[in-house]
Amino acid sequence: MQRAVKQLMLPKKNYTNLLMLLITIHFSAVKLGAEPVSMYMHTVESYDLEVVFNVTAHSLTGKSSIVYTGESKEKIGFILNSNFDISTSSIGKTNIVLTKEDEFDPEKVFANYGRMGGINTDKVAFWTANIPAQYRKDRKIALKIEWTGILYVEPENREFSRESIALEVSGTIGQEGIFLSPSAYWYPYVPESPATYRLETRLPIGWNGVTAGSPKWHDEGEYAVVEHISNQPIDGLNFSANKYIVKSVDHNGVIVMTYMLPEEESLADGYIESSIGYIDRYSSQIAPYPFPKFAVVDNFLPSGYGMPGWTLLGSEVLRLPFIRFTSLGHEVLHNWFGNSMWVDYRGGNWCEGLTTYLADYAYKNERDSSAGIEYRANALNDIVSYVDVEGEYPISEFTGRQNSRDRAIGYGKVMMVFHMLRGLMETRSPTLFDEIIREVYIENQWKALSWEQWQASIEASFGQSLDWLFDQYVKGKGIPEISIQNVQYDEYDSGWQANFEVHTMPDEAHYSYMLPVRHYLKDWSYDDVSVYIHHPIQKVRIVGGSEIRTIKLDPGFDILRVPYALSITISAFFGSKDGILVVSSSSPMKDSFLKAADGLKREGQMIVLDSEFTDEMKDHSIWIFGIDNKLWDSYQQPIKELSSSDSSSITLTVITIHPTNPKATIVRTACTEDADPVAGTRKLSHYGKYSYLKFEGDKNIEKGTLPFSGENPMNWFVVD
Numbered sequence: 001m002q003r004a005v006k007q008l009m010l011p012k013k014n015y016t017n018l019l020m021l022l023i024t025i026h027f028s029a030v031k032l033g034a035e036p037v038s039m040y041m042h043t044v045e046s047y048d049l050e051v052v053f054n055v056t057a058h059s060l061t062g063k064s065s066i067v068y069t070g071e072s073k074e075k076i077g078f079i080l081n082s083n084f085d086i087s088t089s090s091i092g093k094t095n096i097v098l099t100k101e102d103e104f105d106p107e108k109v110f111a112n113y114g115r116m117g118g119i120n121t122d123k124v125a126f127w128t129a130n131i132p133a134q135y136r137k138d139r140k141i142a143l144k145i146e147w148t149g150i151l152y153v154e155p156e157n158r159e160f161s162r163e164s165i166a167l168e169v170s171g172t173i174g175q176e177g178i179f180l181s182p183s184a185y186w187y188p189y190v191p192e193s194p195a196t197y198r199l200e201t202r203l204p205i206g207w208n209g210v211t212a213g214s215p216k217w218h219d220e221g222e223y224a225v226v227e228h229i230s231n232q233p234i235d236g237l238n239f240s241a242n243k244y245i246v247k248s249v250d251h252n253g254v255i256v257m258t259y260m261l262p263e264e265e266s267l268a269d270g271y272i273e274s275s276i277g278y279i280d281r282y283s284s285q286i287a288p289y290p291f292p293k294f295a296v297v298d299n300f301l302p303s304g305y306g307m308p309g310w311t312l313l314g315s316e317v318l319r320l321p322f323i324r325f326t327s328l329g330h331e332v333l334h335n336w337f338g339n340s341m342w343v344d345y346r347g348g349n350w351c352e353g354l355t356t357y358l359a360d361y362a363y364k365n366e367r368d369s370s371a372g373i374e375y376r377a378n379a380l381n382d383i384v385s386y387v388d389v390e391g392e393y394p395i396s397e398f399t400g401r402q403n404s405r406d407r408a409i410g411y412g413k414v415m416m417v418f419h420m421l422r423g424l425m426e427t428r429s430p431t432l433f434d435e436i437i438r439e440v441y442i443e444n445q446w447k448a449l450s451w452e453q454w455q456a457s458i459e460a461s462f463g464q465s466l467d468w469l470f471d472q473y474v475k476g477k478g479i480p481e482i483s484i485q486n487v488q489y490d491e492y493d494s495g496w497q498a499n500f501e502v503h504t505m506p507d508e509a510h511y512s513y514m515l516p517v518r519h520y521l522k523d524w525s526y527d528d529v530s531v532y533i534h535h536p537i538q539k540v541r542i543v544g545g546s547e548i549r550t551i552k553l554d555p556g557f558d559i560l561r562v563p564y565a566l567s568i569t570i571s572a573f574f575g576s577k578d579g580i581l582v583v584s585s586s587s588p589m590k591d592s593f594l595k596a597a598d599g600l601k602r603e604g605q606m607i608v609l610d611s612e613f614t615d616e617m618k619d620h621s622i623w624i625f626g627i628d629n630k631l632w633d634s635y636q637q638p639i640k641e642l643s644s645s646d647s648s649s650i651t652l653t654v655i656t657i658h659p660t661n662p663k664a665t666i667v668r669t670a671c672t673e674d675a676d677p678v679a680g681t682r683k684l685s686h687y688g689k690y691s692y693l694k695f696e697g698d699k700n701i702e703k704g705t706l707p708f709s710g711e712n713p714m715n716w717f718v719v720d
């Protein structure tokens with residue numbers, strides 16, 4: 001790539017020509033991994049499953065027929081939950097002997113292993129059989145198996161992540177409900193091979209069940225029989241069953257349904273109406289809705305999942321009034337990105353960030369562009385707060401969300417990459433980005449797509465290499481710090497001229513990006529130009545007619561960079577690797593504070609009593625619990641304090657910048673006499689973007705942000 005060493009300053013509409021000059025055309029080739037040689041037949045065309053559930057015994061008994069297809073091979077194999085038993089197995093009319101393999105390396109067995117995300121080999125048994133000689137030449141082989149197993153997780157052992165309300169239970173069968181995810185390996189399954197399905201389940205009378213595909217149900221003897229047929233290929237079935245009240249509406253050929261538990265029945269109509277809105281929105285924005293139905297399904301477990309043609313949301317989540325207007329749209333959109341165009345996980349998961357960009361972010365930005373700016377600023381703030389030098393990894397290594405750091409990278413940073421791509425595409429045409437999204441989807445429906453393929457498709461439409469962008473932000477770590485320096489401003493009779501330097505650190509990273517530069521005139525009207533920055537210290541000149549007040553770099557938070565002038569928020573403490581939580585040793589609430597601190601502590605952080613606090617700890621980020629804490633008066637007092645009008649069960653938490661270490665923070669939590677500090681801090685990780693929070697019990701009653709007091713090195717003001 002050639003890099004011109006020239007000062008660049010152009011109005012936005014011209015800079016495409018400039019990019020043409022600067023960037024030589026280079027399309028990156030799509031790299032396909034070499035297929036491992038395997039003696040196994042491993043492509044599945046279809047599954048036919050019949051499963052009987054016994055909810056009191058927590059068990060299931062199933063019959064399956066798996067149709068394998070492709071090159072004839074010597075062996076056949078599948079995986080199943082390692083605690084399950086197999087009673088019979090046959091190919092055609094021939095009974096076969098299955099072997100439970102002691103050693104199992106999925107990479108050697110399945111072609112392109114890892115593309116669809118891989119499997120947890122601890123929990124599965126790999127079963128194999130020799131294909132009888134008379135079938136070896138067949139291009140299709142149907143393997144029939146009968147199996148049985150028990151799956152139950154006691155309520156006290158159901159662990160839930162504090163940060164992501166994600167479900168940790170992979171499968172459980174009981175009277176309170178059935179939930180089965182593919183990672184429970186509840187039926188004989190061949191990974192990395194999406195296939196069509198028929199699933200027929202027998203459930204207690206009064207129950208109904210949901211999985212992918214079109215549903216039908218009727219009662220038969222002592223069972224409610226529920227059948228789903230999915231003609232679309234699916235990689236792994238989720239299943240949920242309960243005493244559901246089902247509603248359905250035909251919307252232009254798509255069945256829009258709700259499966260609600262009695263307590264949530266009244267929410268059904270609202271969810272159907274909102275689902276229809278999202279289906280219409282994305283059908284016209286991307287492509288027709290790809291599944292026969294969309295169902296909103298109530299879960300007795302606190303989940304938040306988007307599955308092919310349905311979403312499974314915990315009862316508590318469903319009842320939150322804002323879910324219909326935010327998360328539901330995100331889950332509907334996953335039917336395009338994630339469920340009918342899959343992620344090739346080997347190069348990182350692009351899907352969550354894109355879905356967030358076209359759903360959560362888009363709704364905010366459409367309502368009010370300043371809300372869009374705030375969303376981007378918060379995403380940048382999260383990247384800086386939750387991702388420190390050691391904790392960061394490139395987007396190309398993000399597979400799924402475990403904690404706030406993953407969220408900052410896989411959702412926030414990826415979203416910003418798509419936002420920057422939209423900005424670049426808009427230099428060609430205002431609709432190019434949307435056209436690319438549509439084309440990529442249509443071309444890759446029912447395929448697993450990698451970041452490399454995204455890059456190749458975008459480059460093909462844009463006409464230039466985007467290695468610089470993908471290398472920096474997808475394959476690389478870090479985001480730059482940008483500042484305006486050494487400004488020389490001169491006024492003439494005919495206008496003005498400003499010469500300045502744009503510094504981009506760290507300089508050894510050699511960042512390139514399109515920098516929006518805005519200057520405000522005396523009447524606060526403004527003009528924008530975009531400058532292609534490709535040197536760590538780059539000289540820029542802008543000129544104009546009438547006098548100006550100020551120059552601001554990237555005022556709309558449109559590029560991936562360290563944000564300034566944001567509020568100091570609780571997330572900053574959660575992101576500090578060596579933060580110390582200090583509990584008062586003499587407080588009557590000592591034990592509760594210790595418990596609260598334990599729930600708030602992040603990896604690398606530690607909890608100490610104020611009596612154990614040493615001088616070396618002084619400059620760390622510190623969380624002080626209790627006003628009787630010895631440290632309470634050691635740092636300047638918070639701006640928000642408990643007041644005499646507060647009720648007796650108030651917990652207040654406030655963050656401020658550390659007075660002697662600007663990179664660290666001081667957080668304080670104070671309680672009135674009857675407050676429970678555990679309840680009053682339990683939800684704080686969901687409120688990471690605030691600087692102070694007041695809880696009554698565990699209910700938030702006040703929250704807000706406190707302004708950042710430092711200077712913004714990306715702004716320059718004319719000195720009068």
Ligand SMILES: [Zn+2]
Pocket residue numbers: 306330334352355
């Ligand atoms: Zn998602």
